[in-house]
Amino acid sequence: xxxxxxxxxxxxxxxxxxxxxxxxxxxxxxxxxxxxxxxxxxxxxxxxxxxxxxxxxxxxxxxxxxxxxxxxxxxxxxxxxxxxxxxxxxxxxxxxxxxxxxxxxxxxxxxxxxxxxxxxxxxxxxxxxxxxxxxxxxxxxxxxxxxxxxxxxxxxxxxxxxxxxxxxxxxxxxxxxxxxxxxxxxxxxxxxxxxxxxxxxxxxxxxxxxxxxxxxxxxxxxxxxxxxxxxxxxxxxxxxxxxxxxxxxxxxxxxxxxxxxxxxxxxxxxxxxxxxxxxxxxxxxxxxxxxxxxxxxxxxxxxxxxxxxxxxxxxxxxxxxxxxxxxxxxxxxxxxxxxxxxxxxxxxxxxxxxxxxxxx
Amino acid sequence: xxxxxxxxxxxxxxxxxxxxxxxxxxxxxxxxxxxxxxxxxxxxxxxxxxxxxxxxxxxxxxxxxxxxxxxxxxxxxxxxxxxxxxxxxxxxxxxxxxxxxxxxxxxxxxxxxxxxxxxxxxxxxxxxxxxxxxxxxxxxxxxxxxxxxxxxxxxxxxxxxxxxxxxxxxxxxxxxxxxxxxxxxxxxxxxxxxxxxxxxxxxxxxxxxxxxxxxxxxxxxxxxxxxxxxxxxxxxxxxxxxxxxxxxxxxxxxxxxxxxxxxxxxxxxxxxxxxxxxxxxxxxxxxxxxxxxxxxxxxxxxxxxxxxxxxxxxxxxxxxxxxxxxxxxxxxxxxxxx
Ligand SMILES: Cc1ncc(C[n+]2csc(CCOP(=O)(O)OP(=O)(O)O)c2C)c(N)n1
Numbered sequence: 047x048x049x050x051x052x053x054x055x056x057x058x059x060x061x062x063x064x065x066x067x068x069x070x071x072x073x074x075x076x077x078x079x080x081x082x083x084x085x086x087x088x089x090x091x092x093x094x095x096x097x098x099x100x101x102x103x104x105x106x107x108x109x110x111x112x113x114x115x116x117x118x119x120x121x122x123x124x125x126x127x128x129x130x131x132x133x134x135x136x137x138x139x140x141x142x143x144x145x146x147x148x149x150x151x152x153x154x155x156x157x158x159x160x161x162x163x164x165x166x167x168x169x170x171x172x173x174x175x176x177x178x179x180x181x182x183x184x185x186x187x188x189x190x191x192x193x194x195x196x197x198x199x200x201x202x203x204x205x206x207x208x209x210x211x212x213x214x215x216x217x218x219x220x221x222x223x224x225x226x227x228x229x230x231x232x233x234x235x236x237x238x239x240x241x242x243x244x245x246x247x248x249x250x251x252x253x254x255x256x257x258x259x260x261x262x263x264x265x266x267x268x269x270x271x272x273x274x275x276x277x278x279x280x281x282x283x284x285x286x287x288x289x290x291x292x293x294x295x296x297x298x299x300x301x302x303x304x305x306x307x308x309x310x311x312x313x314x315x316x317x318x319x320x321x322x323x324x325x326x327x328x329x330x331x332x333x334x335x336x337x338x339x340x341x342x343x344x345x346x347x348x349x350x351x352x353x354x355x356x357x358x359x360x361x362x363x364x365x366x367x368x369x370x371x372x373x374x375x376x377x378x379x380x381x382x383x384x385x386x387x388x389x390x391x392x393x394x395x396x397x398x399x400x401x402x403x404x405x406x
Numbered sequence: 407x408x409x410x411x412x413x414x415x416x417x418x419x420x421x422x423x424x425x426x427x428x429x430x431x432x433x434x435x436x437x438x439x440x441x442x443x444x445x446x447x448x449x450x451x452x453x454x455x456x457x458x459x460x461x462x463x464x465x466x467x468x469x470x471x472x473x474x475x476x477x478x479x480x481x482x483x484x485x486x487x488x489x490x491x492x493x494x495x496x497x498x499x500x501x502x503x504x505x506x507x508x509x510x511x512x513x514x515x516x517x518x519x520x521x522x523x524x525x526x527x528x529x530x531x532x533x534x535x536x537x538x539x540x541x542x543x544x545x546x547x548x549x550x551x552x553x554x555x556x557x558x559x560x561x562x563x564x565x566x567x568x569x570x571x572x573x574x575x576x577x578x579x580x581x582x583x584x585x586x587x588x589x590x591x592x593x594x595x596x597x598x599x600x601x602x603x604x605x606x607x608x609x610x611x612x613x614x615x616x617x618x619x620x621x622x623x624x625x626x627x628x629x630x631x632x633x634x635x636x637x638x639x640x641x642x643x644x645x646x647x648x649x650x651x652x653x654x655x656x657x658x659x660x661x662x663x664x665x666x667x668x669x670x671x672x673x674x675x676x677x678x679x680x681x682x683x684x685x686x687x688x689x690x691x692x693x694x695x696x697x698x699x700x701x702x703x704x705x706x707x708x709x710x711x712x713x714x715x716x717x718x719x720x721x722x723x724x725x726x727x728x729x730x731x732x733x734x735x736x737x738x739x740x741x742x743x744x
Binding site: 112161163164167181182213215216217218245246250251252313317318381384391392395399405406 | 448451452453473475477478479503504506507543544545547683684715716718722724727732736
């Protein structure tokens with residue numbers, strides 16, 4: 047854990063809330079959650095990371111389609127997810143696999159989603175997580191709408207959306223966050239600021255000093271947090287959630303993190319950035335940070351670590367078997383679920399597809 | 407460069423290029439010829455996700471080749487502003503499937519600007535967008551919105567199918583006084599190769615190309631579907647059927663003269679595109695042929711297209727959605743057996 051001590055300070059992190067230092071020293075004893083939460087946060091991150099590593103390997107083996115990895119950014123998603131209640135809504139981007147795991151989507155289903163199989167899109171409505179959003183920022187106005195619905199019904203539930211730093215340039219981002227503010231809707235917007243939008247750094251994305259400062263213009267608090275510090279992330283999300291449930295409206299959270307891996311399995315970051323930058327952020331690894339803290343309190347051992355790792359490997363293996371057994375895609379998959387009842391011409395088209403497939 | 411020097415340069419070298427290399431070469435020539443040309447879009451500075459703009463920032467600097475913030479409406483509106491002010495913008499939409507946030511600029515402004523300023527502010531601008539499927543890309547990365555844009559009066563739409571055409575048509579688009587949308591098939595980017603002159607040349611907009619001659623049936627297609635249709639035509643030839651494959655190259659303006667000649671010769675028409683059938687560009691083609699050439703038809707017009715469904719987000723089902731040679735062959739059989 048000494049490597050982290052030599053980390054140069056990163057200007058991106060200036061003014062962000064941290065609970066633990068990169069080497070796991072406790073900076074804010076007042077913000078440490080209970081032991082049970084600590085362990086859930088740690089295992090949530092560990093499991094997510096193992097999945098991410100395996101998914102990249104599976105992609106290389108041709109067993110998944112294009113895969114948007116998140117390794118090194120898991121604290122943002124895991125911390126935020128654990129601060130929510132059952133019934134709260136989550137609107138993830140394509141990079142939200144850790145969120146999906148935390149919200150209870152099965153690994154088999156996540157694998158099928160990244161395999162481009164319809165079963166991967168059939169998210170259980172009870173989980174209140176929507177399928178990964180591909181077009182940037184479309185989820186932001188939806189979040190305002192869902193939050194407004196919960197407000198009208200007086201449920202005390204909220205909606206939380208994720209977006210990248212690049213995504214905050216889209217019109218839908220501004221429109222959606224503004225609506226949530228205007229309607230005082232119980233919403234949380236998490237900007238997962240990983241420094242890059244494919245090859246475009248945040249500094250080219252905007253002239254704003256930081257992204258959270260925009261919140262003032264939308265009439266809501268804007269909070270900057272060390273996104274690699276899962277305890278900080280958990281804390282600010284919990285506060286935002288309580289505010290939302292008290293009827294005080296939405297919060298914009300800018301989580302400063304870093305994408306140490308490529309943008310997706312088909313990207314090559316060497317084309318546009320210095321890998322020394324990524325190396326520095328490897329030293330801020332969110333899992334290592336919490337583990338060091340847990341170990342300092344005697345709450346975690348190598349044995350427990352191995353248990354989580356082995357358990358996860360076995361789970362992924364089982365999930366792969368399950369995913370492999372998913373029904374082959376039938377022509378119906380193309381034309382089903384577009385209308386409640388297929389239109390007459392669609393029935394004809396279905397017959398046509400079946401006939402064509404039969405010829406193959 | 408003088409015209410004579412250009413001609414000489416064009417003759418100097420011919421290279422075998424992929425489609426994406428031809429696009430890159432066209433962009434290089436356009437930037438070289440005219441200082442007013444600017445190239446921008448998401449990740450364009452580092453070469454773009456398909457590398458269509460590779461190395462151009464190195465050659466021409468960040469003032470002329472640059473990354474924009476992530477916003478299609480912003481990119482489109484920026485191009486309009488630059489165009490109004492007399493620059494020559496070439497804007498890239500990273501994927502045609504992300505054109506939707508830009509549709510307001512396209513419909514409400516780009517298509518109307520010349521008329522609403524009575525010709526005082528013409529918009530000479532080019533929008534490039536990779537379109538279509540065939541490479542197992544994720545949801546929204548395979549859309550074919552050319553019909554949607556074709557419904558907007560005031561814009562032109564070019565869709566090349568060979569490296570030679572890609573370069574020549576793109577350079578013609580840059581010279582064109584009107585806004586031109588240039589859709590590049592993601593499938594063809596690296597799968598086709600051809601000889602391309604390294605200098606400046608243009609292929610005129612609005613002239614179709616007979617990709618293969620035949621007199622039994624006319625297949626109308628463009629972009630990513632041309633190779634599929636040629637494959638079907640080769641198979642048909644083995645069975646003694648001569649199919650004429652017409653590569654439209656641009657859908658606005660449409661070379662109806664070439665279409666008309668072919669239809670009069672064959673009397674049978676199959677229209678092929680990747681977009682959904684309902685309100686796809688094939689609907690327009692079919693209507694126009696029915697309106698003007700009905701007495702020459704020996705069979706009803708047939709459309710081989712995507713189904714009336716979103717392009718499947720399920721990559722594993724792509725092969726059932728995107729027309730392939732077998733489906734085109736079935737369409738050809740249908741019009742012949744009528
Ligand atoms: C509307 C739209 N435009 C373009 C894209 C292509 N695209 C996919 S990811 C991406 C960059 C996103 O960067 P950011 O918002 O910072 O999120 P990150 O991927 O870094 O998590 C782009 C341009 C898209 N998916 N949607």
